[in-house]
Amino acid sequence: MNTPTGYKQRLASELSAMATHPAPVTATRAPARRLRVPFTIAAVATAAVAAAVVVPTLSGSGSSPAYAVTQRSDGSVALDLNRAEGLPGLQQQLKKLGLPAVVLEGDENCATGKPPLAPGAEGRYPMTYTNTKPFKGIIDPDLIRDGETLLIVADFRDDDSVLSVSYRLVSKVPTCSEPWIGGGPDATL
């Protein structure tokens, strides 16, 4: 086994120091690029949608849809998000589909930081990323339990293109959230 032993030891020391003295929660965050009212419309209905629904929004400077929501035949929901202007429409369509999902724009200055994970939600990942540039994901509603809301946090570049989309299951929907709240088999992004 070719092990970089010096590196391994030095990294162990760094990690040990970090564990002993955890970094303080962000004290010097950069100011948010812009203020935007978060879209905190929680959809809690359970209406079934039989037919596929595709909702593209063409607006702004881009030629591709700002967003699209598609109900798939297996019950899952495919999301596309290309630009910030698609956020309200995305939220509305998720609500129409009866998904307990809330979409927020990430706010680095959010006083409450990242919302806590819903109890028992560890290891359950209701959204799968199928593409990141632009963002495409598939939500499996079966993995969202009663009382839980899928919080999706999108972060955008200055040109309004999508920088990141992260998510986690929460019990209480926050009014804001820092970006990078999760995005796969863990919650570390």
Next chain:
Amino acid sequence: MPLIPEWAAGSERRGSRAAPPRPDAAGFSAFYEENFDAVLGFVARRTNCPQVAADLTADIFVAALEAAGQYDPKRGSPYAWLYGIARNVLASHYRGSAREQRAVARLNGHRLLDEEDIAALEERIDAERAARELAERHGALSEPLREVLDLVAVDGLTPGQAAQVLGLNRATVRSRLHRAKRLLRTAHPSPAQPTENAASFLEVVS
């Protein structure tokens, strides 16, 4: 060259005795010792640059340390949890945004390297060449198929372990493996010398 099943197979052997991630220094140290080689192997199968491998390995363990308090053994084994973190860190890296990388990178792992470390990493990376080539063959597959196939054929996880990492049921994983197998056989109808990984993959899904 082994298929690098040590992470998965080792975890199976260890069963519940695998060290869980803990946020305290002593607890995380044990977790780190147990998983360092596995993480390094995961990274070496995906990059041919020692410095990037060092950065990614450091980022994965930093992310694991920061998330250790959230680990719930009822939700999966430590290796599956760590594997998920590793995939996320890797995805963040390849998304390429400087801002995103800053958000993940708390340590610049490459600054911890000396010349001997770089040489060892180069050997390690060289030893993983076959796995990287195998992963490249999967590039034409759709993401859902590729992610399952990479976990099984490149990283040596069992379908059950891959299911745990991806949050899927085993039937879905097996179905995706069969579809991937069919597509790869169509694309590569008669490999003269299948690699060890490929042979193992065909064993898994047959």
